[in-house]
Amino acid sequence: PLDIAPPLFAKRYAPFYENVLQKELDSKVQLDALRGRSAVVRTGFSKELQLCGEEAISKGLAETEKQYPRLSGKGEKALQAGLVSLDPVSGLIRAWVGGRDYGENQYDHVVQAKRPVGSTIKPFIYITAIDPDLNSYRAATPRSILPDEPITVKLPNGSRWTPSNADRKFRGPVTLRYALEHSLNLPPIHVTRRVGIDAVQRTLKRFQVHPSPPKVLALALGALETDLLSLTAGYGAIANGGRYTPPKLFERIEDPRGDILFEPRYQELQVADPGAAFIISDILRGVVARGTGKLAQTDPPLKFAAGKTGTSQDARDAWFVGFTERLVTGVWVGFDDNRPVRLGGGSAAAPIWRRYMECSAPYIDQEVPIPPRNVVRVALDGATGDLYSENCPENNKVYELFLRGTEPVRACALHGGVISSEKSVTREADGRPRREPYEKNRKNFFERLFGL
CATH class of the missing domain: 3.40.710.10 (DD-peptidase/beta-lactamase superfamily)
Structure with a gap:
């Protein structure tokens, strides 16, 4: 049999994940080719994030039940939850909590529940x-x-x-x-x-x-x-x-020297x-x-x-x-x-x-995403949705993101004036609800919907 070394953890901290990982290995890896050989399964799994997930579900559900006693139950009647966490760039799974208590319920709410x-x-x-x-x-x-x-x-x-x-x-x-x-x-x-x-x-x-x-x-x-x-x-x-x-449940399988034995595509x-x-x-x-x-x-x-x-x-x-x-x-x-x-x-x-x-x-790494080149940030008059001008009230100014070429080109119809030259992609768009566009300039629904 495939000897995975070292084991993920000394204890089964992640039984739901271990189950799906074993099934994945059984289905994708030619075990006969590895029989009798030691191997290391490289994953993106994090013990720290896994423990965070289990604690979040345990304490979160307990708090919800305390606040809403009608939700309390045991066994099959218990309130359930699932949590899964992955790296969106690599696709590697970081944490997997399939349910509230694996000992009581082995149903995996991450993949089995539709x-x-x-x-x-x-x-x-x-x-x-x-x-x-x-x-x-x-x-x-x-x-x-x-x-x-x-x-x-x-x-x-x-x-x-x-x-x-x-x-x-x-x-x-x-x-x-x-x-x-x-x-x-x-x-x-x-x-x-x-x-x-x-x-x-x-x-x-x-x-x-x-x-x-x-x-x-x-x-x-x-x-x-x-x-x-x-x-x-x-x-x-x-x-x-x-x-x-x-x-991705795992990245690759290596021998003890680090040579790749199997790498899924x-x-x-x-x-x-x-x-x-x-x-x-x-x-x-x-x-x-x-x-x-x-x-x-x-x-x-x-x-x-x-x-x-x-x-x-x-x-x-x-x-x-x-x-x-x-x-x-x-x-x-x-x-x-x-x-x-x-x-x-x-x-x-x-x-x-x-x-x-x-x-x-x-x-985890914390970074602020960088806007792509085809995104522009534009100053608008929140009352009209037109470009902010020098005559617009300062408290009307809002910022919005647009795909380049879809941003407004008309100066503020309500206040007039020279269009502000401020255009940047470095600051956050302001999505606070403002007054709707000036009634006299309101377009029909389909024009408004697609900016025609």
């Missing part, structure tokens, strides 16, 4: 609209105006679907940035209808979130079941400048424009800073943190997937019998992610 993803799908909807290569229309921008208004959709079976926001409120016209930061439900439906469900399906396939997404409009709100690892790896492609790197793919991925990452940074993911904020703050909450229908699944430049981590919380948790991803999963990142911070 659950509806809820609003964690929304970044893939919006990158489809922003990246001109992912749709057949002109690119949208973070400042594109989308309708957050009631809508009724007639379904193929004749019934009617009337979606709403989680708070049952409608905000009227909002920017794409605001819609994603606050996880509004109506704007992504309008975007999906505009770019086409086919385009969204292709994006989800490209990011390998799901091999065959259903062709239904509800896909815009996460009517898609997948596993935590696939979803987290999809976010890894966003964090990695639109480049998808498959998750993985195909990396550029699945989205680097600039579009950077812009989505920046909006997801706003999710944590001021949106639905505020409970993911760490103390002390990370240099860069972005992520997205997700809640499935009837709040049966709570998700949070977040990332720094070199670590993407997904968290799922729910019941194995599919009972409603009645908590959103922002309140059930994001705090676990926060605990994990606070514990992991000393062991």
Whole structure:
């Protein structure tokens, strides 16, 4: 048999990971060729991050149950969670917590559980609209105006679907940035209808979130079941400048002298424009800073943190997937019998992610991503969405990121004056909600949606 030396740890600190690693070795490695030989399996796995993950789930679930006693249970009725963490550049797994207690439940919630993803799908909807290569229309921008208004959709079976926001409120016209930061439900439906469900399906396939997404409009709100690892790896492609790197359980197998005995081959793919991925990452940074993911904020703050909450229908699944430049981590919380948790991803999963990142911070590299060359940062008048001019009030000034060539070119229609020459990519975009564009200059929906 293959003699892996040294062992991962003296104790089984990561039983879920060890199980999937052993299956991977059995399926990919020709054991007969290595029979009787000592070998070392090189991985990216981190004992420190693994312990952080286990502690985050244990304490996070205990705290949730203390706050909401109705969620307490034992055995098969226990509230469950999964956490997986990987390097988005190399794809190497850093931590893997398949469940709350391996001794009580060996079901792996990282890869075995296929659950509806809820609003964690929304970044893939919006990158489809922003990246001109992912749709057949002109690119949208973070400042594109989308309708957050009631809508009724007639379904193929004749019934009617009337979606709403989680708070049952409608905000009227909002920017794409605001819609994603606050996880509004109506704007992504309008975007999906505009770019086409086919385009969204292709994006989800490209990011390998799901091999065959259903062709239904509800896909815009996460009517898609997948596993935590696939979803987290999809976010890894966003964090990695639109480049998808498959998750890797191990890097290579060596003999005791360091000679490579086996090295698996993985195909990396550029699945989205680097600039579009950077812009989505920046909006997801706003999710944590001021949106639905505020409970993911760490103390002390990370240099860069972005992520997205997700809640499935009837709040049966709570998700949070977040990332720094070199670590993407997904968290799922729910019941194995599919009972409603009645908590959103922002309140059930994001705090676990926060605990994990606070514990992991000393062991990870923290850098702020550098904007690609095709991303520009522009000063705008927040009241009109036009270029900021010398006559615009200072408190109207906001900054936004655009793919080069999609930025506004018109001087402020409300205040006039000479356009400010300030244009840079070094400072953070400001996504705070401002007054909507001046009514007299408002364009029709499709012009506003795609910046025409």
